Amino acid sequence: xxxxxxxxxxxxxxxxxxAGADENVDLDGDILDMEFEELGYESLALLExxxxxxxxYAITLDDNVISDAKTPRALLDAVTAHLAxxxxxxxx
Amino acid sequence: xxxxxxxVTGLGIAAPNGLGTEEYWAATRAGKTxxxxxxxxxxxxxxxxxxxxxxxFSAADHLPSRLLAQTDHMTRLALVATDWALExxxxxxxxxxEYSMGVVTASSSGGFEFxxxxxxxxxSQGSQHVSAYQSFAWFYAVNSGQISIRNGMKGPxxxxxxxxxxxxxxxxxxxxxxxxxxxxxxxxxxxxxICPWGWxxxxxxxxxxxxxxxxxAYLPFDEAAAGHVPGEGGAILILEDExxxxxxxxxxxxEIAGYGATFDPAPGSGREPGLRKAIEVALADAGxxxxxxxxxxADAAAVPELDRIEAEAINAVxxxxxxxxxxPKTMTGRLYSGAAPLDVxxxxxxxxxxxxxxxxxxxxxxxxxxxxxxxxPRTSDLRTALILARGHGGFNAALVVRAA
Numbered sequence: 001x002x003x004x005x006x007x008x009x010x011x012x013x014x015x016x017x018x019a020g021a022d023e024n025v026d027l028d029g030d031i032l033d034m035e036f037e038e039l040g041y042e043s044l045a046l047l048e049x050x051x052x053x054x055x056x057y058a059i060t061l062d063d064n065v066i067s068d069a070k071t072p073r074a075l076l077d078a079v080t081a082h083l084a085x086x087x088x089x090x091x092x
Numbered sequence: 093x094x095x096x097x098x099x100v101t102g103l104g105i106a107a108p109n110g111l112g113t114e115e116y117w118a119a120t121r122a123g124k125t126x127x128x129x130x131x132x133x134x135x136x137x138x139x140x141x142x143x144x145x146x147x148x149f150s151a152a153d154h155l156p157s158r159l160l161a162q163t164d165h166m167t168r169l170a171l172v173a174t175d176w177a178l179e180x181x182x183x184x185x186x187x188x189x190e191y192s193m194g195v196v197t198a199s200s201s202g203g204f205e206f207x208x209x210x211x212x213x214x215x216s217q218g219s220q221h222v223s224a225y226q227s228f229a230w231f232y233a234v235n236s237g238q239i240s241i242r243n244g245m246k247g248p249x250x251x252x253x254x255x256x257x258x259x260x261x262x263x264x265x266x267x268x269x270x271x272x273x274x275x276x277x278x279x280x281x282x283x284x285x286i287c288p289w290g291w292x293x294x295x296x297x298x299x300x301x302x303x304x305x306x307x308x309a310y311l312p313f314d315e316a317a318a319g320h321v322p323g324e325g326g327a328i329l330i331l332e333d334e335x336x337x338x339x340x341x342x343x344x345x346x347e348i349a350g351y352g353a354t355f356d357p358a359p360g361s362g363r364e365p366g367l368r369k370a371i372e373v374a375l376a377d378a379g380x381x382x383x384x385x386x387x388x389x390a391d392a393a394a395v396p397e398l399d400r401i402e403a404e405a406i407n408a409v410x411x412x413x414x415x416x417x418x419x420p421k422t423m424t425g426r427l428y429s430g431a432a433p434l435d436v437x438x439x440x441x442x443x444x445x446x447x448x449x450x451x452x453x454x455x456x457x458x459x460x461x462x463x464x465x466x467x468x469p470r471t472s473d474l475r476t477a478l479i480l481a482r483g484h485g486g487f488n489a490a491l492v493v494r495a496a
Contacts, residue, residue, distance in 0.1 A: 018223075020157030040158060048161075048224035055220050 004057065006079040008032065011049075011072055018052045019045035032073045043067075046075075053079055098267040099496060100345040101337050102181025102330030103437045104173030106282060108144030108323045108424045112176065117441050120449045121469055125423045127306045127321050132205075132286045140300040142309050143286050144323025144425030162225035163238065164203025166284035166324070170235040171242055173328040174278055178243070181330040182342060183276065185243040192275040194247035195240045196266040197282075197328075198258030198429035199232040200483075201293070204285035206230055211289070239278055239328075247274045252429075255483025256391065257353070259326070259432030260491045264351040266331045277331045280433030284324030294322055297484065299395055307453045310426075312392035312419050313399050313464055315457045320394045323421075326430020327437040344496035345440040349476070350378025356486035366488045367391075367405035371478065374490035375409070380476055382410050385492070387448050387465075387472070389435040389479040392419035392426075402480065403460035412461040416470060420449040432481035436493060439477035443495050447471055 012027050021027050022040025031039060036046055046066050054061055059082045069075040103113050108126025110116030119126070126144045135141040151160060151168040159171065178185060185193060207230035213221040228234050233251040240249050248269040252261040259281050266279035285293070294300055301319035303309035310321040337344055352373025354366030375382060388410070391402055406417060420438055421431055442448055448470045456464040475495045482488050 016157070018161060020159070020161040022158050023156045044162075044224050044227070045158075051220060051224060 004083060006053070006057065006076060006083060008072060008076060011076060014052045014056070015041065015045075015049055018048040033071050035070050036072070057083060059083060096271055097334040098270045098331055098348045099334045099337050100329050100348065100440060100493070101332050101342045102177040102179070102183065103345065103440070104175070104177030104180065104328040105434065105437055106146050106149065106169045106173045106325040107434055108146055108325055111146055111148050113180070113437075113441070120420050120423060120438060121445070121447055123423065123450050123452050123469070125306060125452060126323065127309065127423070127425055129304075130286060133288055135291070138291055138295065139302045140291070140295060141304055142301070142306060142321045144321060144325070144427070145286060146284075146325045159238070159242070162229055164206035164229050164234070166203055166282050167229070167235050167238050169284060169325060170197065170282035170328060171238055173282055174239045174243065177278070177328045177330050183330060185245060188276070190244045190246040192247060193243070193245035193278070194269055194274050195236040195245050195249040195278045196252070196262050196269065197236045197239070197279060198252045198254070198262035198433070199235065199281065200253065200255050200258060200283050200428035201285045201290060202232045203230040203234060204290035205287040208287050208289035235282065243278070245278065247277070248272075254487040255485065256426065256428055256431050257481045257483035257487035257489040258429040260351065260436070260479065260481045260489035261353060263329065263331070263348060263433065263436065263491060264353070264489075267348050267351065270331060270333050275333055275336045278328060279331050280327045280329040281429040282326040282328065283428040283430040286322065286324050299393070301394070310394055310422055311454050312390065312394040312422065312451070313403065313456050313460050313462060314454045316455075317394040317396050317399055321425035323425030323427045324430070325424065325434070326427050327433040329433060329437060346443055346496050347494045348491065349494040350374040350376070350380070350492035352377060352490045354488045356488065365401050365405070366486070367402060367480065367482065368408045370488040370490040371405060371409050371480070374478065374492050378492035378494065380492065382414070384476050385410065385415055385478050386474045387439070387442065387477045388415050388417045389439055389477065390417050390419045391480045391482045392421055393482065398482070399460065403462050407461055413463045415463065416448055416465050416472065417462045418448050418465040419451040422452045422454060432479055432489070432491070435479045435481070436491060439479055439493050443474045443477060443493070446474055448474070
């Protein structure tokens with residue numbers, strides 16, 4: 001698998017598929033630096049989301065990503081870092 | 093100090109012969125059945141092919157996608173029935189102190205359909221594919237938990253698991269919590285496990301009817317009784333302290349006046365089953381004599397031996413042909429933990445209208461010597477009703493409701 005970008009659009013799609021979306025939150029708004037909790041996602045929703053990201057991108061996120069990545073931007077950065085690191089071994 | 097009276101102020105019904113209280117009661121008083129061939133999965137390869145499925149329920153019309161991702165069918169029905177029950181009671185939970193409200197439901201199997209889907213992913217795709225929500229979506233207590241979260245209810249809560257008897261045991265536990273000082277408890281139960289996994293589990297119990305004719309499949313107290321048809325659904329009831337309910341001007345359906353529960357002696361002991369004692373305890377708890385009871389809603393197992401035991405218990409307390417007996421669940425199938433709360437709701441609606449709904453399609457076995465209300469509903473001045481429920485493995489429960 002070639003290195004893929006993990007974008008906000010990808011994250012929003014996975015959030016909606018795995019955990020749905022709070023009817024009072026506009027995911028298409030400016031959410032990059034909002035906390036997941038404000039967006040209506042509790043820890044289990046993030047566990048489900050990270051599980052789906054791991055499956056789709058064939059990576060294994062560190063356990064602390066779920067607790068440390070409080071915002072979409074932080075999660076995007078964490079996944080992007082893993083994708084960069086994982087690209088070589090996955091491709092081989 | 094007198095014990096506070098506990099009353100029912102709201103009903104939310106999801107039944108195979110009607111979604112919502114109005115639709116259900118209209119169907120029930122007209123004798124309309126909700127039993128038909130299973131549509132939720134293809135039953136062709138199974139010996140039992142009929143069920144009572146709740147018609148016309150589209151969860152997405154009622155619930156946000158956040159909840160759809162993490163809920164089994166039974167939980168979705170329970171959340172929507174709770175919304176309806178609260179609306180019926182005129183209660184806005186957001187306007188009340190969160191510790192003044194609790195949730196006590198019953199469950200018999202948990203969220204089987206959700207669980208089956210996740211187990212299929214586990215074995216076909218691997219553990220990475222199992223939803224994080226499987227951690228609770230299958231669980232017995234999940235309806236109580238989700239109702240509590242959605243409505244901000246943090247008072248005493250829990251779940252009772254005693255098969256069909258649990259529907260009454262939960263209402264009794266709700267009454268206990270109100271007597272101890274909680275103003276309002278959401279109680280009752282919705283059960284649903286009409287999926288292949290749930291189906292094989294029920295088939296293993298050996299009590300399912302294998303008839304494929306909807307009007308011949310579930311015939312309690314009939315010589316042709318040969319097991320039951322399972323159904324899904326039930327009722328959610330809002331229980332309140334009577335003084336609190338009256339103080340806010342609530343309309344009251346009736347009082348949860350008495351309750352009794354017993355456990356059967358060990359099989360083969362030769363001792364009498366516990367149902368008669370449960371009835372006597374419930375009547376004593378309500379402070380009524382057998383002659384005060386205007387109608388009995390039977391457990392109605394439709395297993396000949398169990399029908400005989402129930403008829404004997406009723407006749408021991410009320411005398412042969414001594415009280416009108418009915419089983420409207422002949423129109424819905426047995427709803428497991430949802431059955432008795434639906435019977436309690438039906439009893440309250442029957443009291444309000446003065447009409448005993450009929451036991452449908454049954455030709456009563458004269459050997460049971462019951463005054464079974466069959467064919468047509470019966471008009472009657474009703475004040476006090478007794479509801480019976482038995483759970484697999486020896487649970488007996490009896491509950492008395494009384495007009496407000």
